[in-house]
Amino acid sequence: MSFKLSVVQEYETSQISKEALKRKYGIQGDSTIRRWIDKYGNFDISNKSDKPMEKSKDQELLELRQKVKLLERKNARLEKELEQKDMKAEFFDMMIDIAEKEYHIDIRKNSFPEQSSDTER
Structure with a gap:
């Protein structure tokens, strides 16, 4: 047995x-x-078959609704993450502004540095 x-x-x-x-x-x-x-x-x-069973219209509709809900949740999560990243970027910009004012130094570079004459050779 x-x-x-x-x-x-x-x-x-x-x-x-x-x-x-x-x-x-x-x-x-x-x-x-x-x-x-x-x-x-x-x-x-x-009832086992090598061919997949065809889905009814109701099953397809239910699956599509579940996929939409899943994608909506994912989209909401990604939007929230993006909002947090934007807030962090604003915070860091503010911190750089404060540091530049407090210490009287330029942290951000406004233009590209000039190339030295050695590179022309």
């Missing part, structure tokens, strides 16, 4: 085919594993 259950579990949790399991464990009958799956398995093997 434990052997049968382990074969069924391996079939259900992995991508191994019934034929591969049959060869792997030396199982003789062609329908033995199928019967074990029908009897001990966790899902209905008779």
Whole structure:
């Protein structure tokens, strides 16, 4: 019984085919594993198909609504992060302004430095 259950579990949790399991464990009958799956398995093997089931319009609509909600939450989070980054940038600008006034030094460079004559060579 434990052997049968382990074969069924391996079939259900992995991508191994019934034929591969049959060869792997030396199982003789062609329908033995199928019967074990029908009897001990966790899902209905008779309705299993390689083709994906088509979704109804209601399912598609529900999925799209969930995606929209997810994207709206993500958008709100990103907007909040952007607002915080903008506030930080303003804060740092204010701190630089204060430091320039207090210490009478130019922290920001207003123009590019002149190139030295050595670079012309």
